[in-house]
Amino acid sequence: MKNLGRKASLPVLAAVAATAVLGVVFAQVAGAHTAGTPLIGSVAAGKTLFKAQGCGKCHTLAAAKSTGTIGPNLNKIKPSQALVAKQVTTGGGFMPSFGGTLKKAQIDDIAAYVYSSTH
Numbered sequence: 159m160k161n162l163g164r165k166a167s168l169p170v171l172a173a174v175a176a177t178a179v180l181g182v183v184f185a186q187v188a189g190a191h192t193a194g195t196p197l198i199g200s201v202a203a204g205k206t207l208f209k210a211q212g213c214g215k216c217h218t219l220a221a222a223k224s225t226g227t228i229g230p231n232l233n234k235i236k237p238s239q240a241l242v243a244k245q246v247t248t249g250g251g252f253m254p255s256f257g258g259t260l261k262k263a264q265i266d267d268i269a270a271y272v273y274s275s276t277h
């Protein structure tokens with residue numbers, strides 16, 4: 159009987175876990191950038207950096223007229239500014255890291271540009 163009880167609770171646990179994960183993801187998306195919050199960094203400088211750093215070779219971004227397909231389409235994933243900054247800084251998943259070549263302020267500029275041109 160003890161065994162049965164344990165089996166029955168597994169799907170419940172899985173559902174609770176899935177809900178928790180979804181909640182976190184939703185909270186991140188919803189709280190990523192509320193309207194009116196000023197962007198960190200310069201959109202104009204970010205536009206230049208996006209081209210210079212070759213982001214468009216791997217990413218599609220309509221504002222930059224880039225059509226790369228190695229990485230996700232930025233117009234589709236509409237990343238938060240924080241997500242762009244994190245990904246550019248650390249790289250990962252076949253994307254190079256720019257944390258060693260760009261200053262934090264430059265990464266913020268790129269993130270401001272990607273955010274503002276996808277939202």
Ligand code: HEC
Pocket residue numbers: 208211212213214215216217228229230235237241242245246250251252253254256268272
């Ligand atoms: C050599 C190809 C390449 C270059 C250059 C590149 N990326 Fe990426 N990028 C990728 C790949 C591949 C992924 C998917 C990584 C993954 O699935 O974990 C990615 C993911 C991302 C993501 C999404 C991260 C996430 O968690 O969803 C963002 C935002 C991003 N890149 C922005 C940029 C910006 C901005 C630049 C320029 C500074 C850049 N990338 C340069 C290949 C590249």
